[in-house]
Amino acid sequence: MSGGLLPRQLPLHLVQFGRLHPRSVVVAAVLAWIAAGLLASRVEVETDILSLVPRNNPVVEEFKKTVSRFGSVDTLLVVVHLDRERSIETTLDFADRLASSLRDWDLIDWIEYRVDSTAEAAVPLLDRAMLFLDPEELEEVLAELDNEGLEETAVRLRAQLMAPQSVVTKNLLSLDPAGMLPRILSKIRFGGVGVRVDPETGCLIDGGRRFLLMMAKPAGPAQDLKFDRMLMTGLAERVVAVREAWREEGGDDPPQVEFTGGYVVALDDARLITSDVVVGLVSSLAGVMLLFLLAFRRRAALVFAFFPLVTGIALTFAFGAIALGRINSLTSAFGGLIIGLGIDFVIVLYARYVEERRSGASNEEAVDALGRYTGVGVLLGAVTTAATFYAFLVTDFAGLWELGLLTGTGILLLVVTVFLLLPALLTLIQPRGRGGRPLHMHSFGSDLLCRWSLRRPGLTIVITALITLTLGFGIGRLKWDDDFRHMRSGDNRAIQLRQEVMDAFDLRFSPMVLRCDGADETEALARCRAILPELEELVDGENLAGIDTIAGIIPPRAGQVELIARLEEAAPALEGMRGRFETVLRSNGLNPTAFSEGIDHLVTALDRRQPLSLADLDGTPLARVVGRYIAEGDGEVSAAIYLYPPVGEWRRGASPALQDLMKRHPGVVLAGPNIISAELRKIVWDDALTAAVLGMIVVFILLWLDLGGPLRALLALLPLVVGMVWMLGTMGLLGLRLNFFNIFVLTMIIGIGVDYGVHLLHRWYESGGDREALAETAKAIAVAALTTMVGFGSLVLSHYPGLRSVGAAAILGAFSTAVLGIALLPALLSAKEES
Numbered sequence: 001m002s003g004g005l006l007p008r009q010l011p012l013h014l015v016q017f018g019r020l021h022p023r024s025v026v027v028a029a030v031l032a033w034i035a036a037g038l039l040a041s042r043v044e045v046e047t048d049i050l051s052l053v054p055r056n057n058p059v060v061e062e063f064k065k066t067v068s069r070f071g072s073v074d075t076l077l078v079v080v081h082l083d084r085e086r087s088i089e090t091t092l093d094f095a096d097r098l099a100s101s102l103r104d105w106d107l108i109d110w111i112e113y114r115v116d117s118t119a120e121a122a123v124p125l126l127d128r129a130m131l132f133l134d135p136e137e138l139e140e141v142l143a144e145l146d147n148e149g150l151e152e153t154a155v156r157l158r159a160q161l162m163a164p165q166s167v168v169t170k171n172l173l174s175l176d177p178a179g180m181l182p183r184i185l186s187k188i189r190f191g192g193v194g195v196r197v198d199p200e201t202g203c204l205i206d207g208g209r210r211f212l213l214m215m216a217k218p219a220g221p222a223q224d225l226k227f228d229r230m231l232m233t234g235l236a237e238r239v240v241a242v243r244e245a246w247r248e249e250g251g252d253d254p255p256q257v258e259f260t261g262g263y264v265v266a267l268d269d270a271r272l273i274t275s276d277v278v279v280g281l282v283s284s285l286a287g288v289m290l291l292f293l294l295a296f297r298r299r300a301a302l303v304f305a306f307f308p309l310v311t312g313i314a315l316t317f318a319f320g321a322i323a324l325g326r327i328n329s330l331t332s333a334f335g336g337l338i339i340g341l342g343i344d345f346v347i348v349l350y351a352r353y354v355e356e357r358r359s360g361a362s363n364e365e366a367v368d369a370l371g372r373y374t375g376v377g378v379l380l381g382a383v384t385t386a387a388t389f390y391a392f393l394v395t396d397f398a399g400l401w402e403l404g405l406l407t408g409t410g411i412l413l414l415v416v417t418v419f420l421l422l423p424a425l426l427t428l429i430q431p432r433g434r435g436g437r438p439l440h441m442h443s444f445g446s447d448l449l450c451r452w453s454l455r456r457p458g459l460t461i462v463i464t465a466l467i468t469l470t471l472g473f474g475i476g477r478l479k480w481d482d483d484f485r486h487m488r489s490g491d492n493r494a495i496q497l498r499q500e501v502m503d504a505f506d507l508r509f510s511p512m513v514l515r516c517d518g519a520d521e522t523e524a525l526a527r528c529r530a531i532l533p534e535l536e537e538l539v540d541g542e543n544l545a546g547i548d549t550i551a552g553i554i555p556p557r558a559g560q561v562e563l564i565a566r567l568e569e570a571a572p573a574l575e576g577m578r579g580r581f582e583t584v585l586r587s588n589g590l591n592p593t594a595f596s597e598g599i600d601h602l603v604t605a606l607d608r609r610q611p612l613s614l615a616d617l618d619g620t621p622l623a624r625v626v627g628r629y630i631a632e633g634d635g636e637v638s639a640a641i642y643l644y645p646p647v648g649e650w651r652r653g654a655s656p657a658l659q660d661l662m663k664r665h666p667g668v669v670l671a672g673p674n675i676i677s678a679e680l681r682k683i684v685w686d687d688a689l690t691a692a693v694l695g696m697i698v699v700f701i702l703l704w705l706d707l708g709g710p711l712r713a714l715l716a717l718l719p720l721v722v723g724m725v726w727m728l729g730t731m732g733l734l735g736l737r738l739n740f741f742n743i744f745v746l747t748m749i750i751g752i753g754v755d756y757g758v759h760l761l762h763r764w765y766e767s768g769g770d771r772e773a774l775a776e777t778a779k780a781i782a783v784a785a786l787t788t789m790v791g792f793g794s795l796v797l798s799h800y801p802g803l804r805s806v807g808a809a810a811i812l813g814a815f816s817t818a819v820l821g822i823a824l825l826p827a828l829l830s831a832k833e834e835s
Contacts, residue, residue: 010379011370011371011372011375011376011378011379011419012368012371012372012375013371014371014375014416014419014420015367015368015370015371015375015419015420015422015423016368016371016423017420018419018420018421018422018423018424018427019364019367019368019423019424019426019427021424022423022424022425022427022428023424023428025420025421025424026307026421026424026425026428029307029311029417029421032311032314032315032318033310033311033314035314035318036313036314036315036317036318036321039317039318039321039322040317040321042321042325043317043320043321043325043326043327044225044325044326044327056396057396057679057683059675059676059679060676060679060680062515062669062671063671063672063675063676065515065633066513066515066638066640066669066671067671068633069515069631069633069638069640070513070515070628070629070631070638070640075215075216075217075261075262076108076215076216076217076218076231076259076261076262076263076264077213077214077215077216077259077260077261077498077501078098078102078111078113078213078214078215078216078257078259079211079212079213079214079257079258079259079260079497079501080094080095080098080211080212080213080214080255080256080257081210081211081255081256081257081258082205082209082210082211082212082255083255084209086252086255088201088209090251090252091212091255092201092203092212094242094246094251094254094255095113095203095212095214095255097242097245097246098214098238098239098242098257099111099113099114099214101238101241101242102214102216102235102238105234105238106219107218107219107220107230107231107234108216108217108218108219109217109218109219110216110217111214111215111216111217112214112215113203113204113212113213113214113215114203125181125184125617126175126176126180126181126598126601126602126604126605127601127604127605127608128605128608128612128616129180129181129183129184129601129602129605130563130567130605130606130608131555131560131563131564131608131611131612132183132184132554132555132612133183133555133563134555134559135559135562135563135566137183138563138566138567141178141180142566142570142573142574144178145178145574145577146573147580147584150577150580150581150584151584151588153177153178153179153581153584154584154585154587154588154590155588156179157173157177157585157588157590157595158588158589158590160173161173161590173598174594174595174597174598175597175598175601176598176601177581177595177598177599177602178598178602180601180602180605206501206504206505207504207505208504210504211500211501211504211505213501213505218231218263222261222262222263222265222266225266225267225270228263228264228266228267228270229267231263232259232263232264232267235259239257242254258493258497259494260494260495260497260498260501261494261498264494265492265494265495265498267494268492268493268494268495269492272492272799272800273327275799276797276798276799276800276803279794279797280794280795280797280798281313281339281794283793283794283797284339284340284790284791284793284794285306285309285310285339287787287790287791287793287794288305288309288339288340288343288787288790288791289302289305289306291783291786291787291790292305292343292346292347292783292787294442295347295442295444295783295786296350296354296442297442300429301350303425303429304346304350304422304425304426304429305343305346305347305350307421307425308342308346308414308417308418308421308422308425309338309339309342309343309346309414311417311421312338312342312410312413312414312417312418313338313339313410313414315410315413315414315417316338316406316407316409316410316413316414319406319409319410319413320406323405323406323409324402324405324406337403337407337410337791337792338407338410338411338414339791339794340787340788340789340790340791340792340794340810340814341385341407341411341751341752341788341791342410342411342414342415342418343784343787343788343791344381344755344784344787344788345378345381345382345414345415345418346418346422347780347783347784347787348374348377348378348381348759348777348780348781348784349370349374349375349378349418349422350422351776351777351779351780351783352366352369352370352373352374352780353366353367353369353370353426355776356369363426363427366426367423367426367427370422370423371419371423373762373766374759374762374763375419376762377758377759377761377762377763378415378418378759379415380702380703380706380758380762381754381755381758381759382411382412382414382415383412383702384698384699384702384703384750384751384754384755384758385408385411385751385752385754385755386408386409386411386412386751387408387695387698387699387702387751388408388695388698388699388747388748388750388751388754389403389404389407389408389411389747389748389751390404390405390408391404391691391692391694391695391698391747392404392405392408392691392747393405394687394690394691394694395687395690395691396683396687397683397687397740400687400741411751442779442783444779444782444783444786445782446778446779446781446782446822447775447776447778447779449778449819449822449823450774450775450778450822450823450826451771451775452823453822453823453824453826453827453830454771454774454775454826454827454829454830455830456827457826457827457828457830457831458827458831460823460824460827461824461827461828461831464722464820464823464824464827467726468722468725468726470729471725471726471728471729471730471733472725472729473729474728474729474730474731474732474733475725475728475729475732476732477732477733477735478728478731478732478737478738479737479738480681480737480738480739481737481738481739492799511548511642511643511644511672512642512643512644512645512654512670512671512672512674512675513640513641513642513643513670513671513672514528514531514535514640514641514642514643514668514669514670515638515639515640515668515669515670515671516528516531516638516639516640516641516667516668516669517636517637517638517667517669518636518637518638518639519636519637520637521613521614521630521637521639523637524630524636524637524638524639525550525556525630525639527639527667527668528549528550528639528641529556530665531641531661531665531668532547532549532641534661534664535547535641535643535661538655538657538658538661541646542646542649542655543645543650543655543657543658544643544644544645544646544655544658545644545645545646546644547641547642547643547644548641548642548644549629549640549641549642550626550629550630550639550640554612554613554614554617555612557611560611560612561611564608564609564611567606567607567608567609568609571606574606577603577606578599578603581595581599582595582599614626614630628640643658643670643672645674650674652674652677652678652681653674653675653677653678654670654672654674654675658670680740685743688743688746688747691746691747692746692747692750695747695750695751696717696750699717699750699751699754700713700714700717703716703717703754703758707758707761707765712761712765715757715761715825715828715829716754716757716758716761716825717754717757718757718824718825718828719753719756719757719817719820719821719824719825720749720750720753720754720757720817720820722816722820722824723749723753723813723816723817723819723820723821724746724749724753724813724816724817726812726816726820727745727749727809727812727813727816730812730816731808731809731812736805736808736809737805739802739805740802741802741803741805741806742802742805742806742808742809745806745809745810745813748810748813749810749813749814749817752788752810752813752814752817753813753814753816753817753818753821755784756781756784756785756817756818756821756822756825757821757825759777759780759781760774760777760778760781760821760822760825760826760829761825763776763777764829769829769833771830774826774829778822778826781818781821781822782818782822784818785814785815785817785818788814788818789811789814789815792806792807792810792811792814793807793811794807795807795810796808796811
């Protein structure tokens with residue numbers, strides 16, 4: 001097979017350079033390791049799963065914009081476990097100490113978990129209290145301010161002051177004798193997560209009394225891993241200090257304390273990603289080395305496999321550090337991929353070396369044979385494999401784009417490394433004479449299967465067709481998993497704890513966010529209120545279960561104007577209210593002086609004639625709540641309405657009625673996990689199809705040009721195409737689901753499976769149809785496929801379900817294409833020869 005697309009002398013020149021300058025090549029490899037080690041410190045670990053999704057897609061970009069403005073990643077949840085054998089008062093005492101320690105720390109902006117402390121800080125709201133009410137509530141308050149109502153209030157105050165309550169609560173009674181704060185605070189969802197206050201303790205405690213929850217706002221962003229580590233180290237130190245002080249004062253075993261929220265999730269994800277990189281590299285390398293030793297039964301063979309692989313990975317890592325500068329949950333798989341794919345080059349070349357030596361060739365002759373004959377097929381296999389990974393560069397998925405760039409480039413770097421380093425090592429280690437210990441390669445039965453197929457081509461083709469037809473039905477059982485949250489690691493304790501807390505507090509909704517943008521706060525809120533009536537009509541238990549909006553805290557301006565008009569109307573009847581209130585307090589045995597400040601707040605609230613704005617909430621707990629609904633960015637103001645679908649409903653997108661509503665209001669944006677899942681489902685099918693078709697076309701053209709004709713190219717591709725049917729059918733029968741990640745294994749398998757056909761065809765035409773030579777090549781393909789499966793098997797050990805599914809699908813694909821390459825392709829070649 002002279003001619004062809006690729007430079008056929010390049011492998012020979014590289015191999016001869018490695019043989020003639022072995023020590024220089026080895027020194028260069030060691031320098032590559034050192035460079036990779038130095039560059040490792042520049043690589044950042046990207047934990048944000050949104051960094052993997054498509055770029056420049058309007059729906060995705062709006063989702064990311066909404067998350068950046070209204071996401072809850074910057075909340076730290078302090079979870080104190082409650083013990084039924086320990087009194088609640090004891091746990092609260094410990095929690096008070098811990099909260100006090102955290103409040104005094106400069107890394108924490110604020111922390112809250114007791115309603116009395118929140119209410120105390122909310123006292124400034126009392127001067128504006130009347131305008132937080134709806135008309136019915138205002139009428140109730142006005143009714144309580146006549147003589148009869150004031151008498152009932154005084155009786156209530158006396159009873160509350162006589163009851164055993166905290167000092168803070170009793171002080172609040174003097175500041176708020178009319179009970180306005182409970183009316184205001186009842187409109188608040190603490191921490192923006194919908195947690196309601198336990199009425200007995202005034203704390204955030206779930207109904208089953210499993211957890212006491214504290215909401216904290218650290219001073220830095222959750223995406224800053226350096227800050228996260230400092231935060232978590234400091235939190236651990238403070239918990240230890242509080243526990244030690246607790247024990248020194250004679251307390252029993254203190255309650256268990258855990259942390260969750262965006263800060264802990266990001267840190268745990270970084271740890272898991274780093275672990276995946278290390279475990280993936282070590283496990284795949286160890287597995288491949290063990291299989292290599294088993295196949296060739298020679299300890300020196302481990303050196304021939306180990307050093308080229310490690311050098312190729314070092315060069316790839318150095319390239320990634322310079323070109324990308326980061327690693328994420330998807331690109332963390334590059335090590336296993338490079339090892340699983342690159343070991344094929346070493347195996348096929350070393351197998352040819354073993355064959356040449358066994359036939360009596362010297363070391364120099366055997367090494368040169370690698371470049372002159374087998375190297376051409378290896379180079380073509382490397383180029384086609386890299387091309388299929390480069391096909392990912394046409395996808396919109398950022399994570400897959402980076403994986404394609406890193407792995408495709410790594411394959412090319414590794415094949416050059418193997419051409420240089422393997423001959424160098426063979427020259428330095430192998431004996432130069434023709435004698436010595438005989439070399440061996442285990443076939444794992446592949447040569448027998450190949451010979452059987454060559455002898456019985458018709459029967460082989462029939463059996464293959466029957467298996468393909470059977471597995472083809474399995475494709476119909478394949479299901480699609482489009483929940484992007486399933487791609488996250490289930491081993492992240494912070495995520496597990498967050499889910500436990502949500503379940504305990506009965507927070508089972510996954511809200512969508514309707515975002516209204518405006519030039520200022522007034523315009524953004526006006527757009528929210530314009531769509532609000534139509535949204536409320538959809539709260540029917542079928543389309544929506546509920547909505548949550550800033551209107552629940554601050555009434556619309558028109559409503560406030562009505563309240564002000566009603567206060568103006570009631571003003572004559574309220575004259576002299578202070579004196580009447582003081583008289584009633586005195587007649588009930590209470591000192592009016594103690595309530596003087598509270599009465600002042602009440603009078604001020606009744607006299608207010610200016611509508612509320614968000615600026616009135618500055619310096620109060622409501623200012624933090626407002627951050628859940630109002631956000632600024634890019635020179636505009638955004639207001640959010642949270643939409644809660646019924647439990648278990650509309651996970652694949654918004655309801656049709658809500659979609660129709662959005663079409664009537666093009667100026668607002670709807671975002672949420674279900675919305676982005678629906679969009680990603682559309683994108684991923686288009687991208688997967690585009691990448692697979694592009695990869696197949698590029699590979700076909702490369703094969704046509706290099707092998708010398710379209711028929712030969714089709715022969716090389718046929719085991720690949722049938723292997724894909726086997727892979728997908730087996731996945732369907734085993735209940736494995738397709739998802740956003742493993743759908744792209746179709747493209748990867750093109751690069752993996754086509755190599756087997758390339759090696760067999762090159763050997764068949766090179767040897768003039770020598771069947772024994774083809775059986776020898778089948779041995780190398782079997783070992784190469786097994787090592788590829790071991791390399792991809794490291795992905796099955798990943799903490800991330802998406803990568804585990806990639807590993808499982810790739811193992812099935814590598815096995816299927818290898819078996820068909822060893823059995824079906826020889827049968828077709830034999831049948832073609834006989835015809």
